[in-house]
Amino acid sequence: MLKLGGFRIHKWVSNNPEVLNVIPISERASELLDLDISDSTLHKTLGLCWSIKTDCCRFKVDLPTRPATKRGILSRIASLYEPLGFVAPFLLQPKRLLQRPCEKKFGWDECIDTAMETLWDCWQRDIQGVKTLGIPRCIMPTRFDSNKEEKCVLSLRPLQLAELRAAEYSLLQYVQQHAFPHLYNSLVGKSRSAETQNVNSTNSLRKLSPILLEGLIRVGGRLQNSGLSQSRKHPIILPSQQPVTHCLIKHYHELEGHMGISQAIAIMRQKFWVVKGTAAVKRLVHRCLSCKARSMKPAEQLMAPLPPCRLGPDYAFATTDVDYFGPFFVRDGRESRKRYGCSFSWLKTSALRGRSLLID
Secondary structure (H helix, E strand, O other): OOOOOOOOOOOEOOOOHHHHHHOOHHHEOHHHOOOOOOOOOEEEEOOEEEEOOOOEEEOOOOOOOOOOEHHHHHHHHHHOOOOOOOOHHHHHHHHHHHHHHHHOOOOOOOEOOHHHHHHHHHHHHHHHHHHHOOEEOOOOOOOOOOOOOOOOOOOOOOOOHHHHHHHHHHHHHHHHHHHOHHHHHHHOOOOHHHHHHOOOOOOOOHHHOOEEEOOEEEOOOOOOOOOOOHHHHOOEEEOOOOHHHHHHHHHHHHHOOOOOHHHHHHHHOOOEEEOOHHHHHHHHHHHOHHHHHHHOOOOOOOOOOOOHHHOOOOOOOOOEEEEEEEEEEEEEOOEEEEEEEEEEEEOOOOOEEEEEEOOO
16 A cells, blocks of 8 residues: 555565565565574664564664763763663663762863773673673563453343342341450340340440341340331341441432431431441541532631721711612602602711702
């Protein structure tokens, strides 16, 4: 397509001999005219030296010798072109070395001292090792799973109601066993009377008459014979400081449209009884950003200081504010006439006196 548009592509390079055989000699790069690909065959691409046989990026460090001056050090550093930063760690030492003559105010063509020159010669010998450094041009993941093979795709389906209830039951049971371990152990395998007696008299749960029903600690109470649902007659007891409880409070608070503390507590107690639940709900509601945004009060305008004429003792109506208002339409016989008013306000006490004006 490029050829049809007049764009001739040449200087082709490849490390595959079969591909090179297809390309005419006139279109190949000068390094591959005789198809002799050796380890030393390098091709310069976008400033980088590419080893065609090994398919690695390599670096040339056979640069002309420079004198041990500020100009020579800077020239040698800049001569090693490498835009990808592979040899940046090797250039850190000469860059730090260049700072010393700059700090000591050396001239650009003034030779550096013996100590710095020794470090400079040592780096020039070490940099020759960069010749053996090869960076793979193409990196393939070793654990790539071929997508050409047919795989057994599992059908995605939503969770069943039984699975959700089982997960909820396991989570609530785990929370209760860790929050009330002594109470839970005392309730397992005992009658209701014995269960209540084993609860410490100072325990905040004693007044709830806790019972163990279906493996969960619930509120006892006296509503066993009522027609309410099981969750309303015996709400599940939860601690107030557990992350699960915080998530439940947040869920019901958002479910009710951020209606407030009382509404969140009322809707939660249809199924759960949170110990010290009012305080827990208050903490969450006070941190709710949506509630903060709704309850924000508009800023009040700061009034300017009172003028001197309104402060201190003075004679009556010594400082007066006059206001002219109207018109008002007044019936005068069969006619309707305009009337205006004038008010005189004493600025000290806001005493008001009004006058009716018969003319404009």
